Amino acid sequence: xxxxxxxxxxxxxxxxxxxxxxxxxxxxxxxxxxxxxxxxxxxxxxxxxxxxxxxxxxxxxxxxxxxxxxxxxxxxxxxxxxxxxxxxxxxxxxxxxxxxxxxxxxxxxxxxxxxxxxxxxxxxxxxxxxxxxxxxxxxxxxxxxxxxxx
Numbered sequence: 001x002x003x004x005x006x007x008x009x010x011x012x013x014x015x016x017x018x019x020x021x022x023x024x025x026x027x028x029x030x031x032x033x034x035x036x037x038x039x040x041x042x043x044x045x046x047x048x049x050x051x052x053x054x055x056x057x058x059x060x061x062x063x064x065x066x067x068x069x070x071x072x073x074x075x076x077x078x079x080x081x082x083x084x085x086x087x088x089x090x091x092x093x094x095x096x097x098x099x100x101x102x103x104x105x106x107x108x109x110x111x112x113x114x115x116x117x118x119x120x121x122x123x124x125x126x127x128x129x130x131x132x133x134x135x136x137x138x139x140x141x142x143x144x145x146x147x148x149x150x
Contacts, residue, residue, distance in 0.1 A: 036139075037089040039132035040123075043080075046087070050080045053122035062114040066105060086139040098146035108150050116140070 040046050054076055058064050067075070084091030095101070116137060123133040 034088050036132060036135050037084070037087040039129060040083070040087050040136065041126070041128075043084055043089060043091065045126065045128075046083050046089070047076075047080050049119075049122050049126050049128070050076050050083065052125050053079070053119055056118040056121055057115065060114055060118055063111050063118075066107065066111070083136065087136060098143050102147045102149070104149075106150050107148050109144070109148055112144050112148050 040049065054067075054072060057067050078093065078095040081091040082093040082095065085093045119137070119140075120133060123136070
């Protein structure tokens with residue numbers, strides 16, 4: 001009985017350790033995502049970044065042709081929700097997928113990079129730490145494949 005009791009206790013402790021480890025891992029991931037969201041200034045900060053980003057895009061001769069006919073308010077709302085969701089915030093992006101949205105537009109890597117530069121400028125204007133802005137750009141980078149077509 002003593003051996004059974006010790007074995008059962010050891011198994012229970014191992015199970016608890018695994019559960020605790022999983023919880024810590026999940027919390028670390030959530031904290032990392034929350035850190036990005038908080039670093040961007042939460043929803044209000046993201047909205048301000050987007051408000052500064054859109055005029056930069058529209059003034060950028062390298063890419064403004066892709067944005068001239070957009071509903072700017074709708075675009076701003078979708079972009080803010082997308083950034084917020086990617087940063088681990090409470091928002092949910094409800095726009096079209098990147099393939100559908102950019103199909104047939106003839107966007108090149110140079111265009112994509114110009115947009116990324118404008119985003120960096122908007123974040124710098126809002127005093128976003130470079131470590132935070134780099135994290136957002138890293139989360140946006142996988143979108144290059146469905147957006148770039150030439």
